[in-house]
Amino acid sequence: MTDGAATHGAATGPSRLLGPAEVRALADELGVRPTKKLGQNFVHDPNTVRRIVKAAELAPDDVVVEVGPGLGSLTLALLPAVAGVHAVEIDPVLAARLPATVADRAPTLADRLTVVTADALRVGAEQLPGATALVANLPYNVGVPVVLHLLAELPALRRGLVMVQSEVAERLAAGPGSRAYGVPSAKLAWFAAARRAGPVPRAVFWPVPGVDSGLLAFDRRDPPPGDRVAVFALIDAAFAQRRKALRSALAGWAGSPAAAEEALRAAGIDPMTRAERLGIEDFARLAAV
Structure with a gap:
């Protein structure tokens, strides 16, 4: 107020x-x-x-x-x-x-x-x-x-x-x-x-x-390429377990730790990094994999 x-x-x-x-x-x-x-x-x-x-x-x-x-x-x-x-x-x-x-x-x-x-x-x-x-x-x-x-x-x-x-x-x-x-x-x-x-x-x-x-x-500013709803769902998933490496934190999002690692590598992201290291462009690129 x-x-x-x-x-x-x-x-x-x-x-x-x-x-x-x-x-x-x-x-x-x-x-x-x-x-x-x-x-x-x-x-x-x-x-x-x-x-x-x-x-x-x-x-x-x-x-x-x-x-x-x-x-x-x-x-x-x-x-x-x-x-x-x-x-x-x-x-x-x-x-x-x-x-x-x-x-x-x-x-x-x-x-x-x-x-x-x-x-x-x-x-x-x-x-x-x-x-x-x-x-x-x-x-x-x-x-x-x-x-x-x-x-x-x-x-x-x-x-x-x-x-x-x-x-x-x-x-x-x-x-x-x-x-x-x-x-x-x-x-x-x-x-x-x-x-x-x-x-x-x-x-x-x-x-x-x-x-x-x-x-x-x-x-x-202009957003990165991608679907906002999908990117925001990924952000929520990544930070839900922010202390874990993304390979583990995104296992539910991707279907398994192995699938998460595959997606992360395809997006050029180290599977052992944490969510707090990713910028919005990184999240958008990963969501599009």
């Missing part, structure tokens, strides 16, 4: 950003108590949302998908910078209030907002027309699947900047050979090149989370 501030200098005028007092007042008005189930931690620091919008490197013609807009902090920061924002909110109370918040604090920008009351893991391209970027303070419990789902569903989504749990950002940005590299890293690499984009202090959230947060930036 999110909440915070807006940029200045747009031709239609800036938004009036939400600070700690405004966030609490809105929550009280709505009877909202942030829940762990929905991963709700509202950002109440205007400087943080300004920083996010700046780091996202958005163009004036971008159409942004924001997942979990919450009380509207990041939404208000995004609207002056882009052509439109699709705010995807699963909580119907928050979704119903967001247009009024924008109308009150950024009246000249209200027509740039579209609220989609839905689970971000179930939305498709028809609900998010023209989307070119993802910028969001993602709920901690669904950060990875939301990013992968939206990249799969929205081929025009070219880049993104998301706030996630710090260790999740580390895993998503990790490359082959590192301890953090695993299923999320490899699957994201199918779609995009990712990098860490800085830490976010706990104090900018209400309630204060028990974990550190970080920013992850990504830029879409």
Whole structure:
């Protein structure tokens, strides 16, 4: 979830950003108590949302998908910078209030907002027309699947900047050979090149989370040749027993250790290496054998 501030200098005028007092007042008005189930931690620091919008490197013609807009902090920061924002909110109370918040604090920008009351893991391209970027303070419990789902569903989504749990950002940005590299890293690499984009202090959230947060930036790139479903199934199989050599780890996938070794050798991969050593191109080549 999110909440915070807006940029200045747009031709239609800036938004009036939400600070700690405004966030609490809105929550009280709505009877909202942030829940762990929905991963709700509202950002109440205007400087943080300004920083996010700046780091996202958005163009004036971008159409942004924001997942979990919450009380509207990041939404208000995004609207002056882009052509439109699709705010995807699963909580119907928050979704119903967001247009009024924008109308009150950024009246000249209200027509740039579209609220989609839905689970971000179930939305498709028809609900998010023209989307070119993802910028969001993602709920901690669904950060990875939301990013992968939206990249799969929205081929025009070219880049993104998301706030996630710090260790999740580390895993998503990790490359082959590192301890953090695993299923999320490899699957994201199918779609995009990712990098860490800085830490976010706990104090900018209400309630204060028990974990550190970080920013992850990504830029879409062409995937390697092959079938994504088949490649992702192979990645899951390879990392299910990540401490084993691939000859053993992929025995179930291939039918036997001997068949796995044959496939690995055909793909030019040492059968005794481990999954964490393979890049997405290696997985794609192996899946195609």
